[in-house]
Amino acid sequence: MIKRKDLLALSFYEKSPFTGSEGPMNYRVEKITQKTADGDGEEKLLQATIWPGPLCFSLTDEEKKQRHTAPFSNEGLEMLAEWMNEMCS
Template sequence: MIDRHSLLALNFYKKSPFTGSDGNMRYRVEKIEFPIPDTEDEKEVKLQATIWPGPFAFAKTDEEKMTRQTADFSEEGLCALVDWLNEKQPEF
């Protein structure tokens, strides 16, 4: 089971993605940015969690084996991703 504290502080994600595993499930949490339509260079910042089956690394896994979920770039968003990761873990 993944708990909130194992995913580091929210500020960590401003600069780097975080990868981990729980059983056979591998996961990556990172900051992503989406352009906001009808604005000049403004972007919406979100957190994204990606899961895939082990034992392979993120870069060595086919895209079709990955599942993604996004959430607000906030403490609440990070907690929502923890809940999502724990819901998905039994599938692996």
């Protein structure tokens, strides 16, 4: 089971993605940006990607990857941990 504390501090994601695994499932959590609804700016989000092992992220076919986004916050990291746990159970 992936816990919030396993996903490191929020500040880590400002500079680098984080990868890990839980059983046969691999995961990657990273900061992404997207245009705001009004199109005037950008907002930061967290994105989790999961895929079956044993291959690494860059060698896994895109159709085998599943993604989920959440707000760039500690609550967002909690949401991603819950989603990843649901997906691997």
